[in-house]
Amino acid sequence: MPGNPPQPGSGPSDADLARMSREDLVTLGGEMDGVKVIYAEQPVEPGSAAERRAERQVAAAFTGAGLSALAFMVIFVAWPWQVETGGDPSGLAVLYTPLLGLTMGSALTLVGVGAVLWAKKLMPYEVAVQERHEGASPEIERQTTAATLVSGATSTGIARRTVVKRSLGFGGLMLGLMAVFPLGGLIKKPGNALYETPWEPGMRLLTLKGLPIRPQDMRPGSLQTVFPAVAGGARSADGVSMLIRLLPQQAADFRPREGQEDFHWNDFVAYSKICTHAGCPVSLYEQETARILCPCHQSQFVATDGARSIFGPATRSLPQLPVEVDDDGYFVAKSDYLEPIGPAFWERSS
Amino acid sequence: MAAPSSSAQDAGLSVEATAGQELFENGCITCHGRNLQGVEDNGPSLIGVGEASVYFQVATGRMPLKQQEAQAQRKTPVYDDAEVNQLMAYIESYGSGGPGLPTESDLRDGDLAEGGELFRLNCASCHNFAGQGGALSSGKNAPTLTQATDLDMYTAMLSGPQNMPVFGDNQLSPEEKRAIINYVQTLNETADPGGLSIGRAGPVPEGLVIWVVGIVGCVAACLWVGTRS
Numbered sequence: 001m002p003g004n005p006p007q008p009g010s011g012p013s014d015a016d017l018a019r020m021s022r023e024d025l026v027t028l029g030g031e032m033d034g035v036k037v038i039y040a041e042q043p044v045e046p047g048s049a050a051e052r053r054a055e056r057q058v059a060a061a062f063t064g065a066g067l068s069a070l071a072f073m074v075i076f077v078a079w080p081w082q083v084e085t086g087g088d089p090s091g092l093a094v095l096y097t098p099l100l101g102l103t104m105g106s107a108l109t110l111v112g113v114g115a116v117l118w119a120k121k122l123m124p125y126e127v128a129v130q131e132r133h134e135g136a137s138p139e140i141e142r143q144t145t146a147a148t149l150v151s152g153a154t155s156t157g158i159a160r161r162t163v164v165k166r167s168l169g170f171g172g173l174m175l176g177l178m179a180v181f182p183l184g185g186l187i188k189k190p191g192n193a194l195y196e197t198p199w200e201p202g203m204r205l206l207t208l209k210g211l212p213i214r215p216q217d218m219r220p221g222s223l224q225t226v227f228p229a230v231a232g233g234a235r236s237a238d239g240v241s242m243l244i245r246l247l248p249q250q251a252a253d254f255r256p257r258e259g260q261e262d263f264h265w266n267d268f269v270a271y272s273k274i275c276t277h278a279g280c281p282v283s284l285y286e287q288e289t290a291r292i293l294c295p296c297h298q299s300q301f302v303a304t305d306g307a308r309s310i311f312g313p314a315t316r317s318l319p320q321l322p323v324e325v326d327d328d329g330y331f332v333a334k335s336d337y338l339e340p341i342g343p344a345f346w347e348r349s350s
Numbered sequence: 351m352a353a354p355s356s357s358a359q360d361a362g363l364s365v366e367a368t369a370g371q372e373l374f375e376n377g378c379i380t381c382h383g384r385n386l387q388g389v390e391d392n393g394p395s396l397i398g399v400g401e402a403s404v405y406f407q408v409a410t411g412r413m414p415l416k417q418q419e420a421q422a423q424r425k426t427p428v429y430d431d432a433e434v435n436q437l438m439a440y441i442e443s444y445g446s447g448g449p450g451l452p453t454e455s456d457l458r459d460g461d462l463a464e465g466g467e468l469f470r471l472n473c474a475s476c477h478n479f480a481g482q483g484g485a486l487s488s489g490k491n492a493p494t495l496t497q498a499t500d501l502d503m504y505t506a507m508l509s510g511p512q513n514m515p516v517f518g519d520n521q522l523s524p525e526e527k528r529a530i531i532n533y534v535q536t537l538n539e540t541a542d543p544g545g546l547s548i549g550r551a552g553p554v555p556e557g558l559v560i561w562v563v564g565i566v567g568c569v570a571a572c573l574w575v576g577t578r579s
Contacts, residue, residue: 003366083540083541091541092541093541094541094545095545096546097544097545098545116575146510208468214520216520217518217520217521218516218518218520218521219510219516219518220362220516220520221515221516222510222514222515222516222517222518222521223508224521225471225472283475284475284476284484284486284492285515286486286487286490286513287510287513287514287515287516288512288513289487289488289513291487292485293487295475295484300487311487
C-alpha cells in the first residue's frame with residue numbers, strides 16, 4: 001500500500017526486490033498468500049517438434065474459425081436467398097439458411113476447439129495448494145473499525161438534527177414510492193369482462209368477412225365459424241362461436257340442456273368455440289358423429305347433446321348461444337351466453 | 351349390351367350410365383344396395399349424393415372399400431377416369447341435385463393470402479396448418495393434403511366426405527375454394543427454407559429433434575472430452 005512505512009525484517013528489502021526475477025516475484029507473491037505450487041509440468045518440450053505440431057493445430061483451428069466467420073459474412077451478403085412461393089425447391093436459395101448455420105456453427109466450434117487444444121497441449125500443468133486462514137480479523141482491527149463507523153455516523157449529526165432526519169425520511173420514502181408507482185398502471189380491474197361477451201339480443205351472426213348468414217346458406221353437416229356484429233367482431237376472442245347445421249337424424253335426436261330448450265333454431269345449433277378446459281379453439285367437427293374435438297388436449301363434446309363433454313380433460317359443456325332467424329331471414333343471437341365462456345377462473349361459481 | 355337387372359331404372363339410361371350400372375353392380379352393390387338405398391351398418395344411401403361425392407370417393411381410391419374400418423383410406427384407384435364418369439352418370443340417374451363438379455379448369459385461380467386465412471379458419475384445425483393432417487376421435491383421422499389433387503380438394507369441400515363438414519358454395523364461394531386450393535398446393539410445392547421439413551408439423555417435432563439430436567450430441571461431446579482428459 002502506498003504510504004505504508006516499510007517494515008524491517010518482514011520481507012525482502014528494496015534492494016532484494018530489485019534483484020529478483022519475475023519468477024521469484026511470482027513465488028514470493030504466492031508465499032505471502034499462503035499458496036504453494038507442489039507439482040508443475042510442461043506438456044511439451046519448448047522448441048521441440050511436438051510443440052511446433054501443437055502450435056500448428058491450435059493455429060489451424062483459429063484460422064479455420066476466422067475463415068468460417070468470413071464465409072458466413074460472404075454468404076449472408078452474396079448468396080441468393082429469395083425462395084419463390086411455389087417455385088423450384090431445388091434452387092441455390094434453399095441452401096441459404098443451412099449454410100449460414102453451418103458456417104456460424106463451425107466458426108464457434110473451431111474457436112472452442114482451438115482454445116481447448118491450446119490449454120491441453122501447450123499450457124503448463126500445475127497443482128497448487130493454499131492454506132485457509134482464520135475466519136475473523138484480529139480483535140484490535142474489529143474494535144477500531146467499529147469505532148470509526150460509529151464516529152462517522154455521529155459526525156453527520158443525524159441523531160440530533162430531527163428536522164433533517166425526518167425530511168430525509170420523507171424524501172426517501174416518496175422517491176421509493178415514485179419508482180414503483182407507475183406499476184399501478186399495469187393493474188386493471190377486470191370488471192365483468194370474464195362473464196360477458198359482445199353478443200346481444202338481435203345481434204347478427206357474421207362470417208369472417210362480415211357477411212350475415214341465412215339458413216339456406218348451410219347444408220346439413222356443415223359448420224360455420226361466426227363472429228358478433230360489432231366493430232372488430234372478427235377479432236373477438238370471447239365472442240367467436242360455431243354455427244352447426246346437424247344432419248336430419250341428428251336434429252331429430254337433439255337433446256338440449258335443461259333450461260335451454262329454445263336455444264337452437266330447427267336443425268341449427270350454435271356453441272362457443274372456446275374450449276372449457278384451457279381455452280383452445282374447438283372446431284374439429286365430425287359431421288357424422290356430431291362430435292366437436294379440441295385439438296389441444298383431445299376433449300370431445302357432443303353437438304347433439306348440448307355440447308356435453310364426453311372425453312378428455314374438459315368437464316363443462318360448451319356454452320350454447322341462443323339463436324333465431326330475424327325478419328330479414330338472417331341468423332341473430334337471442335341473447336348473450338348464459339354462462340361465462342372458456343376455461344375456469346378464480347371467482348367462477350360453476 | 352344390357353346387364354341383367356331388375357332395376358326399374360333400366361329404361362332411359364344413357365350408354366354411359368348403363369356402363370356405370372355394370373360397374374356398380376360388380377363393385378358397390380354389396381354395401382350400397384340394389385337401388386342405391388344403402389345397406390344398414392354397411393354403407394349409406396347414394397341417392398342424390400351428387401357427382402362431387404362420387405368423384406371424391408372413387409377417384410381417390412377410397413371406394414370401393416377394402417374392409418369396414420374407422421374410415422376409408424386413400425389408396426390406388428380401382429377405376430380409371432372414364433369409369434368414374436360412368437359411375438357418376440349412373441348414380442346421378444337416381445337423383446340429381448347433389449353438388450356437381452366445378453366447371454372451371456383452373457382450380458388454383460384465387461388469392462393466396464385470402465386462401466391462407468380461410469384455410470387457417472376452416473381447415474387447419476383438423477388438417478394441420480401445413481396440411482399434414484391430424485387425428486380425430488375413435489381411430490378416425492383428417493388425411494394429409496400433400497397427395498390431394500386440386501379436384502380432390504374441391505369435391506371434398508363440396509361434398510363433405512365422411513366426417514368432414516360440408517362447405518357449400520354459399521359458405522365458401524367457388525373463388526374462396528380456389529383460393530384455399532391455391533394456398534394448400536403452394537404450401538405443398540414450397541421448399542423448406544430450413545433445409546429439412548421434419549414433418550412440417552411445427553415446433554413439437556422441431557423441439558424433439560433439438561433435444562434428441564442436438565442435446566444428446568452435446569452431451570456425447572462433453573463425455574468424449576472428459577474421457578480424453
